[in-house]
Amino acid sequence: xxxxxxxxxxACAWALGAALLVAGCSSGGGGDGDKASGSPDAAFxxxxxxxxxxxxxxxxxxxxxxxxxxxxxxxxxxxxxRRIAAQPTGEWIGPENxxxxxxxxxxxxxxxxxxxxxxLYDIPHRDCGQYSQGGAADxxxxxxxxxxxxxxxxxxxxxxxxxxxxxxxxxxGCTQARFAEERYDLLRGAIAxxxxxxxTKVYLxxxxxxxxxxxxxxxxxxxxGVAQADGFAVxxxxxxSTQDSIAYGKQLSQKVGGKHFxxxxxxxxxxxxxxxxxxxxxxxxxxxxxxxTPTTKTADPLxxxxxxxxxxxxxxxxxxxxPQAGDWWPAYALKLAGASTx
Numbered sequence: 141x142x143x144x145x146x147x148x149x150x151a152c153a154w155a156l157g158a159a160l161l162v163a164g165c166s167s168g169g170g171g172d173g174d175k176a177s178g179s180p181d182a183a184f185x186x187x188x189x190x191x192x193x194x195x196x197x198x199x200x201x202x203x204x205x206x207x208x209x210x211x212x213x214x215x216x217x218x219x220x221x222r223r224i225a226a227q228p229t230g231e232w233i234g235p236e237n238x239x240x241x242x243x244x245x246x247x248x249x250x251x252x253x254x255x256x257x258x259x260l261y262d263i264p265h266r267d268c269g270q271y272s273q274g275g276a277a278d279x280x281x282x283x284x285x286x287x288x289x290x291x292x293x294x295x296x297x298x299x300x301x302x303x304x305x306x307x308x309x310x311x312x313g314c315t316q317a318r319f320a321e322e323r324y325d326l327l328r329g330a331i332a333x334x335x336x337x338x339x340t341k342v343y344l345x346x347x348x349x350x351x352x353x354x355x356x357x358x359x360x361x362x363x364x365g366v367a368q369a370d371g372f373a374v375x376x377x378x379x380x381s382t383q384d385s386i387a388y389g390k391q392l393s394q395k396v397g398g399k400h401f402x403x404x405x406x407x408x409x410x411x412x413x414x415x416x417x418x419x420x421x422x423x424x425x426x427x428x429x430x431x432x433t434p435t436t437k438t439a440d441p442l443x444x445x446x447x448x449x450x451x452x453x454x455x456x457x458x459x460x461x462x463p464q465a466g467d468w469w470p471a472y473a474l475k476l477a478g479a480s481t482x
Contacts, residue, residue: 194228195249201468242292295338328365346372349388358395371400377450405431406448
């Protein structure tokens with residue numbers, strides 16, 4: 141359901157910081173790049189730090205698509221996809237080389253004087269056998285993976301969204317009860333390890349405005365260690381409006397000690413889809429649109445940031461004609477970036 145790691149190899153991620161500077165693709169402090177910003181193949185630069193301190197990856201799937209469309213003379217399509225490529229999005233750390241990937245992304249972000257946005261999604265038995273099934277083989281493998289991520293981040297600035305659906309699937313019964321004790325222990329351990337780092341913030345995933353009520357999840361969140369985290373994340377890879385997400389998050393915050401939260405606004409511009417099979421309305425729904433762009437200037441003091449955790453244009457899974465979960469889907473990206481918000 142949530143696999144959004146893309147296709148970049150671990151070796152490329154590890155060398156990303158140096159490679160981007162050599163190629164002239166990255167600029168620190170929000171510079172203008174090598175070309176005029178109005179041209180379809182203009183370089184990708186950082187957003188103003190005071191409102192959006194997160195790192196824009198100039199070698200993202202969306203950025204590559206912009207360059208490909210520009211090279212093919214499809215300037216209108218290039219400009220549409222630029223709406224995605226110009227914004228910071230989550231970097232989903234893969235299972236094989238967590239240390240190299242975390243190091244590559246955080247080094248590149250630091251060189252641009254920005255914060256890397258990382259998504260950790262490798263909990264054992266993840267996604268209950270659906271499109272993004274998998275995860276670490278067992279608890280020991282997961283702990284080693286988290287240790288690798290931490291070694292990669294070190295003291296560089298990072299904001300981490302931790303394990304989409306891991307707590308929610310314990311609450312809704314999707315994950316078998318026999319895995320619950322280990323999962324809670326793994327999440328507590330992950331939070332403790334990441335919070336031992338000097339400049340890392342951690343937000344534990346806490347579901348969305350449409351799944352149920354905060355009363356159902358606040359105690360499991362506490363058991364998973366949310367008190368030691370910076371807060372929680374809502375609407376990850378989902379489509380509920382920012383207004384509804386704020387309302388849900390504020391109710392939940394009251395039950396977990398006033399914790400702050402972040403909202404995934406990547407695809408919520410038109411709210412949730414109400415047609416088709418209710419069981420798969422979350423999966424590549426038509427007619428959706430980009431939401432508020434990433435920023436720390438939000439509508440409520442409890443909301444630390446609007447983030448694009450899910451990378452717009454990457455598939456939710458093999459439904460509605462989509463490719464594998466996490467694969468780049470240009471046709472869907474064009475629709476998201478071209479849709480008008482209500």
